[in-house]
Amino acid sequence: MSAKEFDPLRAREHEAGASLDAVVLGVALAQLLEAHGGSSLASLGRAGSTLRAVSTKPAAPVESRPAPVEDIRSARPYLLSRTTLIAVLKRLASVAALVSVDLLGLVLGVFVALILREAYLGQWPPLWGILWDTETNWLPFLTVVTVLVFWVGGLYRRRELRAGLGQVVFSLVLVAVITLAFGLGTGYHFTTYGLTPTALVFTAFFIGILRASYDVLTRDVLRLSGARRRTVLVGEGDQLAELRRSLGSGRSGIEYEFLGAVASDGDAVDLPVLGRLDAVPRILREQDVHELIVTDGGLNERELLELVEEAHRFGVKVKIAPRTTELLLQRAEYLPGEGAPLFELRPPVLAGSEWALKRGFDIVVSSIVIVAGLPLWLPIAAAVKLSSRGPVFYRDRRIGLGEHAFGMMKFRTMYADAAARQATLEAENEASGPLFKIKNDPRVTPVGRFLRRFSFDEMPQVLNVLWGEMSLVGPRPLPIRDYEQLEPWHRKRYLVLPGMTGLWQVSGRIDLSFDDLVRLDFYYIENWSIWLDITILARTLPAVLARRGAY
Incomplete structure (x- = not known):
């Protein structure tokens, strides 16, 4: 669009002033932090490295056209769009289900430990003593602490980013330590300390089993419901073929449905070639595309930036498959105060x-x-x-x-x-x-x-x-x-x-x-x-x- 052309949409956005820009920027940062782990500086560093790869130069002027309904830069804030609202509701439902699973495992673990203690002490039937046991008064406190510790530990993140059983065990140990410290600090007298490790073991067992069952069940539901990620691959040559062969459903449980590829040569990949890079706007208009996955080795900086901008105009997610050497950044930790953006690469050693x-x-x-x-x-x-x-x-x-x-x-x-x-x-x-x-x-x-x-x-x-x-x-x-x-x-x-x-x-x-x-x-x-x-x-x-x- 030339400098003399007038676009009413852009004029309205300009008149909205810095307030709308702040909202959009805040939403973008929130989504970035959620997608890359939020509290992890390493994840933020990785996100920064990806953004630097695609945002160091301004995009070339593009032809003016009406914004799509779900354009994230439309006059309607993205925060209030229907797509975002549905995504937020789905996310809340997922977190609520996981919290319910964890609390069920917690209650089962505590009550099994109480049953064993009552049986060991000769109280029979054991349920008679458990229903009125003073230890059950700690359950409300335990539920709040457990949910908070699990949240901080990354156990309620998206499925593909969620921590595993090791983090569950570590978080439960931390919950036990916090509970004991709080009880002793408030003058509570624990009648037996053997209850704590027993409850810890059974709670970890039940939460592990319930979480695994939840993951299997939700994956099966997604598969049977026909949920698919309609995806277009962008790249060239053997790298595109390797990406096509390697991609599966992943931990998200939703299978990829490959609509085709954007490439100059389709001989290397077993997919229909939808066009070259300049055909992306047409492809996004004609196809119901959910994601673009890009092998960035075949694109220069300007082409990649323009591709990202075009996809975002249609509300399409963009993912970049890094080159092998870029996998090192998965263990990068940002070092502030060095005068330049530096990242320390930590070896991924189990410890x-x-x-x-x-x-x-x-x-x-x-x-x-x-x-x-x-x-x-x-x-x-x-x-x-x-x-x-x-x-x-x-x-x-x-x-x-x-x-x-x-x-x-x-x-x-x-x-x-x-x-x-x-x-x-x-x-x-x-x-x-x-x-x-x-x-x-x-x-x-x-x-x-x-x-x-x-x-x-x-x-x-x-x-x-x-x-x-x-x-x-x-x-x-x-x-x-x-x-x-x-x-x-x-x-x-x-x-x-x-x-x-x-x-x-x-x-x-x-x-x-x-x-x-x-x-x-x-x-x-x-x-x-x-x-x-x-x-x-x-x-x-x-x-x-x-x-x-x-x-």
Whole structure:
């Protein structure tokens, strides 16, 4: 629009003065803080880095046209729009449901602890004493403190940003400490301190079960109701194809419905090409688009800014899929007062309560698997020994935590001269990147082929888990040969213990490119929770039985 043209809409906005600008700016900042964690400076830093990537230059003048009904810059404040009101109501309903689930788990945990105490003291039937027990007078206080602590701990954020079971346990411990401190400070005399840890354990158990059930139920409801995120991908070449292949429903539970791609060349992606970048306004007018997902590697700064502005005029969300190196910013912490915007990159190392929870889970489960699996180990060992010359077990040197080598235990599946023959087979390697994989590898014995078919050869790795060299879930440890071919940015995967299974196995196994596999490792490291481990373990068996990518 030229400087001499007159736009009534823009004139009305100008006459509204700074008050409307302040409202819109406040709403935008509130949405930014909610989307990136609110109270986390690291999240704010990440958001800032994204904004800097798209807002350092003014957009080129665009053709004037009437604003859409849901234009976030229309005369009607975005805060009062129908879309925003519906989103707020949905968010409130989600928080209310989670609060109800947590309070139900809290009440169940406290009352089960009281029942056990009454039974231990010989009071029978125990319910008679519980209904009039003075400890129940603390429930109103407990409910308020629990909700506040859970809120601060990020347990009521959107599903994809919500903290996991580890944060639930930590928050409940904090609630117990606050309650005890308040009681002692007000002169309350606790008749028994054994009630507190018992109630803590059962409350964590019930809240964990109820939250998991809530997540499963709501995901199923969303899927059965046909809820979809109508999405258009914007990018070029292989990066666009990798993004299309990698995207799933995620933790939100709503599947993507890919309408097409905005690209100059559609040969690299299995999607209809809707047009080039200059066709985005037409696409947004003709298609009911909910989200644009952009691979920013193919766009310059001005193009990206114009794309974001155009999408926002139609009330369409814009998400940017970062390049691999930008994943480092997921652990960035803003450093104020340095004279320039600086971010410190912190290594994503599991520590404290997270490490203790994961290690305890590994020890318990691996011990059970060893005892339960012994009857299966004996016939497997006999078959390996009788089928070919060599030992039953094979200690394969792999690279683990901190890039230190260890001996990974396996049932032997290859002939004794397998290592010597690998050099002659390098030309037949069918895997991408540093990996070495061959279908119908001639070095594998017939018994070994059967063991690999069902991943029985990896069962002895539970010994490595028990010894602390591996974890049940984590990035898969690579052989020395593959490790020596890694690029420097790949080494972030060695900040955690390697795992018997991981996102590689449940997300397509070796059918993915090596860079995709590394991105899965990064996602696991950055988003670890005990529920993520349990989910991966539960999905490993179907992946093995389906032979997805198994050689």
